[in-house]
Amino acid sequence: MESRWQLDGTTTLDRTQYFNIHGPGSVPEDWVSVLVNELDVNFGRLQGRGIGPRVWERFVESGAPSFKEWAASTPRDPLKNAIYENHLERVSLIVTGVGEPDALVEAPDGIAGTKNAIFYYWDLDRMADYIVQTFRSQVLPRHRHRVRFFELSNEPEGWWAHDWERLADLYVAVGERFAEEFPEIKFGGPCMFAPYVFVKNFNPWRDGLRPFIDRTSAQVRYLAFHSYDFYQDAQKAALTDDSFLVSGGHDEARLDFLENYTFNQFGRVHPKFFSEVGGYDTEMINDPGGENDPALSKENEELQNWMMINSANRKTMGFMRRPGRVLKSVPFILLDTSAWNPDYYASMLRREEDGGFRMTTLRHFFDLWAGIEGERIYVEPDDHNVEAAGFVDGNKGWLVMDNLSLSPKSLELNLTEAGWDIRSMHRLTFDREAELVRWKEDEDYDLKNLVIGGHEKIRISFHRDGGLARQPRLIDERWVYGDRTLLPIKEDSPETFSFDTPGGRNIVRATLRVGFGRAHGLSRRPEVTFNGERLTLPEADWGGDQSKLAAYFGVVPISVHPELIEESNEVTIAFPDDGGDLSTVVLVVAGERGEILSD
Numbered sequence: 001m002e003s004r005w006q007l008d009g010t011t012t013l014d015r016t017q018y019f020n021i022h023g024p025g026s027v028p029e030d031w032v033s034v035l036v037n038e039l040d041v042n043f044g045r046l047q048g049r050g051i052g053p054r055v056w057e058r059f060v061e062s063g064a065p066s067f068k069e070w071a072a073s074t075p076r077d078p079l080k081n082a083i084y085e086n087h088l089e090r091v092s093l094i095v096t097g098v099g100e101p102d103a104l105v106e107a108p109d110g111i112a113g114t115k116n117a118i119f120y121y122w123d124l125d126r127m128a129d130y131i132v133q134t135f136r137s138q139v140l141p142r143h144r145h146r147v148r149f150f151e152l153s154n155e156p157e158g159w160w161a162h163d164w165e166r167l168a169d170l171y172v173a174v175g176e177r178f179a180e181e182f183p184e185i186k187f188g189g190p191c192m193f194a195p196y197v198f199v200k201n202f203n204p205w206r207d208g209l210r211p212f213i214d215r216t217s218a219q220v221r222y223l224a225f226h227s228y229d230f231y232q233d234a235q236k237a238a239l240t241d242d243s244f245l246v247s248g249g250h251d252e253a254r255l256d257f258l259e260n261y262t263f264n265q266f267g268r269v270h271p272k273f274f275s276e277v278g279g280y281d282t283e284m285i286n287d288p289g290g291e292n293d294p295a296l297s298k299e300n301e302e303l304q305n306w307m308m309i310n311s312a313n314r315k316t317m318g319f320m321r322r323p324g325r326v327l328k329s330v331p332f333i334l335l336d337t338s339a340w341n342p343d344y345y346a347s348m349l350r351r352e353e354d355g356g357f358r359m360t361t362l363r364h365f366f367d368l369w370a371g372i373e374g375e376r377i378y379v380e381p382d383d384h385n386v387e388a389a390g391f392v393d394g395n396k397g398w399l400v401m402d403n404l405s406l407s408p409k410s411l412e413l414n415l416t417e418a419g420w421d422i423r424s425m426h427r428l429t430f431d432r433e434a435e436l437v438r439w440k441e442d443e444d445y446d447l448k449n450l451v452i453g454g455h456e457k458i459r460i461s462f463h464r465d466g467g468l469a470r471q472p473r474l475i476d477e478r479w480v481y482g483d484r485t486l487l488p489i490k491e492d493s494p495e496t497f498s499f500d501t502p503g504g505r506n507i508v509r510a511t512l513r514v515g516f517g518r519a520h521g522l523s524r525r526p527e528v529t530f531n532g533e534r535l536t537l538p539e540a541d542w543g544g545d546q547s548k549l550a551a552y553f554g555v556v557p558i559s560v561h562p563e564l565i566e567e568s569n570e571v572t573i574a575f576p577d578d579g580g581d582l583s584t585v586v587l588v589v590a591g592e593r594g595e596i597l598s599d
Contacts, residue, residue: 039367172215317387481499
């Protein structure tokens with residue numbers, strides 16, 4: 001606990017990257033005070049605001065000669081609410097989505113008139129002009145120029161998957177305009193709902209996302225995705241490990257793959273933005289108001305809330321390991337949906353019969369992280385199914401842990417030996433018997449034999465006079481990417497990868513991450529050698545067993561003894577059977593930076 005931890009060149013936590021809610025919305029000031037002062041929430045996303053059919057209708061009704069002239073003459077008034085008036089520093093928005101100005105559309109049969117017809121308009125320059133002018137006149141003034149990111153579309157893959165070229169060309173046209181008109185705003189995409197590139201032997205990657213990335217690499221400043229876990233029969237199975245969970249090793253395999261590919265292809269890692277993060281069971285969500293009006297029956301509210309919190313937290317902690325490569329993530333928790341669906345399953349505030357509000361247990365995601373700030377300290381559990389993050393700010397400190405497995409884990413912490421006094425310990429879990437999300441203080445604990453339950457989260461607050469030691473080590477963690485990606489796996493046919501690692505550091509820990517996608521039933525136990533030495537694989541998979549997925553896709557994290565690492569390294573991997581693809585080989589090296597930094 002005496003080492004600062006530098007990831008992607010940074011040691012300091014930026015709360016606006018992770019602890020966001022969808023909003024802001026117009027809620028009473030007393031509830032805004034709870035969000036800001038108790039839960040330390042930031043406001044991170046607006047969906048489809050300002051650019052849509054109503055804007056186009058107003059232009060048509062105006063009789064103006066051009067949309068550009070009309071947009072310049074009719075800016076929208078700033079949105080006024082308690083958040084904008086008093087807490088603007090907490091608003092750093094991504095705006096997602098465009099509308100459907102049908103008057104512009106010349107589209108194939110069956111597409112014209114649909115909400116996504118805009119993408120089939122042939123005059124891309126005119127379409128880009130419409131988007132840019134609307135953004136300038138209808139979005140920026142209304143939201144006080146707190147927009148920092150813009151995504152052109154929300155979850156469009158279902159209807160444009162057959163025409164990636166057209167989508168990419170539109171992104172190029174709009175991206176070039178945004179670089180000229182709004183250089184301070186990051187333009188990104190494609191904002192995919194389910195970027196499961198591994199399915200069907202990686203064909204969605206080869207035929208869709210890869211050519212999109214290649215074609216738009218100069219204009220798209222970040223890759224945009226949503227990331228969800230889908231629980232199978234949650235009510236019957238009580239959130240079992242074989243739910244459709246893509247957290248843990250599955251998420252890491254996808255992130256490694258995207259980073260490794262873009263680094264090899266362009267000499268840089270494309271950063272990513274996850275504008276929706278969470279989990280739910282589709283069988284629990286009914287649809288009383290039509291396909292665009294999903295609601296949650298009240299008896300299932302707590303179970304659904306837990307699925308959202310559980311998945312959002314495990315994904316967020318993974319993103320926190322990549323602060324320079326994941327720009328921002330927003331849990332799919334909406335502030336207030338009472339104006340359009342009071343029973344929406346992801347709402348933080350719900351209207352009561354008397355017209356007031358109550359706050360749901362979704363708040364406990366933010367309770368877990370409220371007030372945590374400062375510098376990251378080096379925390380590395382021996383079990384890869386336990387995520388951990390520690391931070392120190394002056395003489396205050398925090399440690400957050402999350403058990404990705406349903407099996408309880410025994411932990412031994414050395415906080416007290418390092419001179420830290422424990423001030424409080426809280427546990428966040430789901431009480432399956434009472435069907436309630438529980439956030440409670442634990443006053444009876446043993447740090448030498450601390451048990452973290454299945455899918456449980458623990459927050460420890462600690463204190464020490466004087467804070468960190470006067471001259472703590474600075475541990476600098478680097479990710480080194482292999483020189484190839486996505487190779488077919490052939491029986492007893494080794495593949496070799498080369499790594500050049502940074503020199504001049506005293507390496508304290510290293511992990512080799514082998515990512516692959518294979519059909520169920522094929523081996524997940526490759527033979528791996530590092531500079532000629534055979535490595536020992538971990539006994540357990542990372543996260544759930546993925547049995548509900550069509551195929552397995554994950555990462556095997558393998559410890560590498562620091563003495564094996566040289567400036568130039570060679571890794572060889574062989575599987576005992578045919579089938580699937582070896583997606584990535586990545587080396588994570590944590591070493592002392594060299595000079596000792598003082599406070």
